[in-house]
Amino acid sequence: MKLNFLFFAAATLNLPFASGSIRVNEEHHSVPRNKHSSRQDAPGSIRVNEEHHSVPRNKHSSRQDAPHGTVQHGTKHGDLDGRLFGLCENQLHPIENHHGEESAICKTGSSDSADHLTVMSYNIFMIFCLGPLMCEPWEDRFARAPRLPLWFTDRNDDIVFFQEMLSNNEAIKDGMLEAGFCGQTTSNVETLGSGLGIFTKFEILETKFIEWCGFCYDSPACLSFENFADKGVLYAKIKHTDGSIIHAFNAHTESDSDGDKHSTRIGQFQRMKGFIDSLNIPEDEAVVMGGDLNEDYYCTSKYNSDCPDENTALCSDHAYFDEMLGILDASTADWEDTGNGMYSYNSVLNELLATKYDEFGHGCVEHYLTLDYMLYSKNHKKPNLDKSSCHVERAVDPETNYDLSDHNPVACTYDFSNDETPDTPIYVTVSSIKCIDRDDNWYWQDDEIVVAIDSKQVWPGPDPSDHWATFDTGVRMELTTDDKAMLERNIQDFPVYCLRELDLGNNNYDHIGCKQWDPSELFSDMNALLPSKTLVWDNGPGKYEIVFEFAH
Numbered sequence: 001m002k003l004n005f006l007f008f009a010a011a012t013l014n015l016p017f018a019s020g021s022i023r024v025n026e027e028h029h030s031v032p033r034n035k036h037s038s039r040q041d042a043p044g045s046i047r048v049n050e051e052h053h054s055v056p057r058n059k060h061s062s063r064q065d066a067p068h069g070t071v072q073h074g075t076k077h078g079d080l081d082g083r084l085f086g087l088c089e090n091q092l093h094p095i096e097n098h099h100g101e102e103s104a105i106c107k108t109g110s111s112d113s114a115d116h117l118t119v120m121s122y123n124i125f126m127i128f129c130l131g132p133l134m135c136e137p138w139e140d141r142f143a144r145a146p147r148l149p150l151w152f153t154d155r156n157d158d159i160v161f162f163q164e165m166l167s168n169n170e171a172i173k174d175g176m177l178e179a180g181f182c183g184q185t186t187s188n189v190e191t192l193g194s195g196l197g198i199f200t201k202f203e204i205l206e207t208k209f210i211e212w213c214g215f216c217y218d219s220p221a222c223l224s225f226e227n228f229a230d231k232g233v234l235y236a237k238i239k240h241t242d243g244s245i246i247h248a249f250n251a252h253t254e255s256d257s258d259g260d261k262h263s264t265r266i267g268q269f270q271r272m273k274g275f276i277d278s279l280n281i282p283e284d285e286a287v288v289m290g291g292d293l294n295e296d297y298y299c300t301s302k303y304n305s306d307c308p309d310e311n312t313a314l315c316s317d318h319a320y321f322d323e324m325l326g327i328l329d330a331s332t333a334d335w336e337d338t339g340n341g342m343y344s345y346n347s348v349l350n351e352l353l354a355t356k357y358d359e360f361g362h363g364c365v366e367h368y369l370t371l372d373y374m375l376y377s378k379n380h381k382k383p384n385l386d387k388s389s390c391h392v393e394r395a396v397d398p399e400t401n402y403d404l405s406d407h408n409p410v411a412c413t414y415d416f417s418n419d420e421t422p423d424t425p426i427y428v429t430v431s432s433i434k435c436i437d438r439d440d441n442w443y444w445q446d447d448e449i450v451v452a453i454d455s456k457q458v459w460p461g462p463d464p465s466d467h468w469a470t471f472d473t474g475v476r477m478e479l480t481t482d483d484k485a486m487l488e489r490n491i492q493d494f495p496v497y498c499l500r501e502l503d504l505g506n507n508n509y510d511h512i513g514c515k516q517w518d519p520s521e522l523f524s525d526m527n528a529l530l531p532s533k534t535l536v537w538d539n540g541p542g543k544y545e546i547v548f549e550f551a552h
Contacts, residue, residue, distance in 0.1 A: 106201065114286065118157050147397050165196065248287075273328050284380075292407065
């Protein structure tokens with residue numbers, strides 16, 4: 001069993017164990033409720049042989065039988081080649097559709113049309129205590145589990161993604177059913193699996209699951225402690241009451257618990273994109289994707305210092321976040337501050353998170369990150385962004401007002417109606433590139449510069465082995481008319497431009513910088529379209545200035 005191996009791994013690697021009210025063992029200690037009374041309460045290749053599938057079968061034996069419930073059992077197939085020591089034992093839990101059951105209270109959702117969709121991602125912190133994990137004792141998780149679904153009772157969310165659903169699953173599923181979520185699927189049974197769950201008020205037709213572990217030999221996460229938990233992507237094909245199909249992808253990627261793991265997440269995003277592409281989803285159907293994606297929008301590290309004022313940026317101009325969007329061919333609606341700030345991981349707002357850091361002896365408990373997202377696919381049915389938005393929620397126990405998880409939920413409302421006349425298109429391209437400073441350490445790192453758009457190399461050609469540009473320091477390269485045409489994109493597609501330096505010796509590359517353009521950034525105070533914008537990127541292999549041009 002994987003769990004036994006994890007204890008072996010913890011002992012072998014001499015992983016640290018901590019003490020306190022939130023503990024890494026199962027001793028009987030309580031997490032203080034409302035401890036911080038002085039705190040202010042703020043309002044692409046893919047290996048398909050590692051997939052898991054669920055198809056309609058019979059009623060799940062661990063749930064109470066009902067006359068019209070539909071439960072679908074999952075199977076796993078594939079060989080052991082893609083698994084680390086044969087540990088990838090993720091069990092795809094049966095689909096549960098309780099629509100039509102006499103005892104079920106199935107709610108109808110936010111709208112009678114799939115053109116209006118409310119979706120949420122929520123890491124619920126139901127992790128078991130093992131190794132260096134900061135967790136709650138089992139009795140506190142046991143008490144919190146049935147309280148968590150109560151928060152959803154009077155809400156109008158259509159689809160909810162859970163991560164870290166690794167204990168007390170039946171209490172959570174039963175509670176979500178009582179809250180009106182009659183469509184349910186998870187990718188695990190308690191401590192086994194990824195801890196992912198999808199809950200919806202509509203019928204689930206099909207599910208699949210892929211795990212990062214199946215990608216093990218191609219990923220730097222192969223020997224990561226987190227890789228022993230079968231995190232990955234859970235997919236659900238959902239049928240709205242109006243007959244429309246919605247495709248939902250819930251993911252939990254590698255965290256920065258052991259340093260900057262952006263390169264690991266890049267491989268996971270590539271695998272996720274390959275998984276989405278493999279399903280051949282029609283372009284006129286909506287695709288939402290999200291979860292605890294662990295790419296901080298603000299690109300800061302919470303582990304290099306106890307206090308955020310001393311934190312150093314891992315990238316500039318949201319480059320990690322923009323690179324993630326480029327790989328996934330995804331984007332997001334504008335975020336709004338509805339009273340809970342803009343951080344999904346906020347130890348000043350969230351008392352449970354503050355308690356976690358207090359109990360583990362951190363001198364400064366102020367942590368601000370945005371790690372959780374609900375995105376839409378740019379290759380499928382697109383939302384009307386003028387009518388769509390995202391925001392951070394605060395989920396608290398209705399009785400104690402104490403936070404129900406260490407993360408705050410992120411909710412988005414997407415409007416997929418197409419009842420407005422499209423705006424006059426705006427086009428963006430690159431007009432010039434200048435090398436300000438460069439790092440020429442070895443021959444194979446000798447300044448081979450390319451431009452990629454939405455994760456695909458475009459300029460000066462698509463083939464990394466044959467196409468790249470070399471720059472002299474201090475010299476600006478003006479791009480030709482043909483170059484500009486090659487790099488031109490419609491701004492309404494939210495293209496992500498990345499400047500890369502190739503490492504031909506290793507068939508790899510480093511990002512100098514990335515930028516996803518948003519139409520709202522392109523106008524002056526007088527509402528006139530700006531002719532150009534200049535960015536300076538300095539994220540490692542050299543410092544470059546890149547000029548973008550805009551035109552109708």
